[in-house]
Amino acid sequence: MGWRWLGALLLLPVQLLWLAGKAAACLVLPPRLRDLSRESVLITGGGRGIGRHLATEFAKRGARKIILWGRTEKCLKETTEEIRTMGTECHYFICDVGNREEVYQQAKAVREKVGDITILVNNAAVVHGKSLMDSDDDALLKSQHINTLGQFWTTKAFLPRMLELQNGHIVCLNSVLALSAIPGAIDYCTSKASSFAFMESLTLGLLDCPGVNATTVLPFHTSTEMFQGMRIRFPKLFPPLKPETVARRTVEAVQMNQALLLLPWTMNILVILKSILPQSALEEIHKFSGSYTCMNTFKGRT
Numbered sequence: 001m002g003w004r005w006l007g008a009l010l011l012l013p014v015q016l017l018w019l020a021g022k023a024a025a026c027l028v029l030p031p032r033l034r035d036l037s038r039e040s041v042l043i044t045g046g047g048r049g050i051g052r053h054l055a056t057e058f059a060k061r062g063a064r065k066i067i068l069w070g071r072t073e074k075c076l077k078e079t080t081e082e083i084r085t086m087g088t089e090c091h092y093f094i095c096d097v098g099n100r101e102e103v104y105q106q107a108k109a110v111r112e113k114v115g116d117i118t119i120l121v122n123n124a125a126v127v128h129g130k131s132l133m134d135s136d137d138d139a140l141l142k143s144q145h146i147n148t149l150g151q152f153w154t155t156k157a158f159l160p161r162m163l164e165l166q167n168g169h170i171v172c173l174n175s176v177l178a179l180s181a182i183p184g185a186i187d188y189c190t191s192k193a194s195s196f197a198f199m200e201s202l203t204l205g206l207l208d209c210p211g212v213n214a215t216t217v218l219p220f221h222t223s224t225e226m227f228q229g230m231r232i233r234f235p236k237l238f239p240p241l242k243p244e245t246v247a248r249r250t251v252e253a254v255q256m257n258q259a260l261l262l263l264p265w266t267m268n269i270l271v272i273l274k275s276i277l278p279q280s281a282l283e284e285i286h287k288f289s290g291s292y293t294c295m296n297t298f299k300g301r302t
C-alpha cells in the first residue's frame with residue numbers, strides 16, 4: 001500500500017507536466033473538431049444577444065436541430081426563421097428558466113416534440129445593475145433564480161438522458177465577473193460566481209461519465225444590450241468583445257471539448273494577478289482601469 005501511494009505521488013507531477021504540454025501543443029496545432037451533425041442543441045436565451053449568435057454558429061457548423069428558449073416570443077420567432085433559412089431544423093419554446101415548474105414542463109414538451117437534447121447551453125441571464133442597498137429584494141432574488149438556479153433546473157431536466165445515451169455536453173455562458181467582481185452589479189457577480197462553482201462541481205462530477213462533458217465560458221464585456229451604458233476607462237485598450245466572436249469561440253470550445261475558456265485570453269493575466277497581489281494593489285488596478293466606477297453610467301435594457 002505504501003509503495004503504491006509513493007508511486008502515485010511520484011507519477012502525479014509527470015502526469016501534470018504531460019497534460020500541460022499537451023494543452024500547450026493544442027494551442028499551436030490545428031484543432032480536431034467534433035462533428036455536430038447528430039447533435040440537438042438547446043440554447044436558453046437563444047432569441048437575442050450572444051444566444052442568437054450561438055444559434056447561428058451551431059447551425060453554420062452543422063448541428064442537426066436547434067431549440068431556443070426565452071421569454072420574448074418576437075425575438076425567438078425571428079431567430080428561428082433565420083436558422084430555418086440556413087437549412088437547419090429549429091424550434092422555439094417560451095420558457096422562463098427562473099421558474100422551476102415551467103422548466104420541467106417545457107423540457108417534457110421538447111422531448112415529445114423534438115426528441116433528445118445532446119447539447120444544453122445555459123446562456124440566459126439578467127443583470128439588475130444596482131448596489132445592494134439600492135436594490136429591491138425581489139430584483140436581487142430574480143437574478144439568482146435566473147442566472148444560477150435556472151441552470152440547476154435545466155441541467156436536472158436534460159442531463160439524465162445524456163448520461164443514458166452516453167452523449168452530452170453542458171455549456172455555461174458565465175462571465176469574468178465570476179472571478180473578479182465589480183461594484184454596482186452585486187446581484188450579477190454573486191450569481192455568476194455561484195454558477196462558476198456549480199459548473200466546476202458538475203464538470204468534476206462528470207469525470208466518470210463517458211461521453212458527457214462540460215464547458216464553462218467566461219467572457220469579458222460584450223457588446224450586447226445587457227451592459228448598455230457601462231463605461232470603462234480605456235475602451236481602446238479593453239474593447240468590448242463582439243457577440244459573434246464569443247459565440248464562435250464557445251462553439252469551437254464545445255467541439256474541442258475544452259472545459260474552461262476565458263475571453264479574451266488576456267483575462268488569464270487577471271486570474272494570476274488576483275492570486276498573487278495584495279488586496280490594496282488589486283484595488284489600485286480597479287481604480288486605474290475604471291472597473292471601480294464602470295457601472296455608474298449603466299442603463300441596461302431600457
Ligand SMILES: NC(=O)c1ccc[n+]([C@@H]2O[C@H](COP(=O)([O-])OP(=O)(O)OC[C@H]3O[C@@H](n4cnc5c(N)ncnc54)[C@H](OP(=O)(O)O)[C@@H]3O)[C@@H](O)[C@H]2O)c1
Nearest residue numbers: 045049050070071072096097123124125175221222224226
Ligand atoms: N454582455 C456582456 O457583456 C456579457 C459578458 C460576459 C458574459 N455574458 C453572459 O452571456 C450570456 C448572454 O448575455 P447577452 O449579453 O447576450 O445578454 P442579453 O442580450 O441581455 O440576452 C440575455 C438573454 O437571456 C434571456 N433571458 C433572460 N431572462 C430569462 C429567463 N428568465 N428565462 C429565459 N430566458 C431569459 C433573454 O431573452 P428573453 O428576454 O426573451 O427572455 C435573452 O435572450 C449571459 O449569461 C451573460 O451573463 C454577457
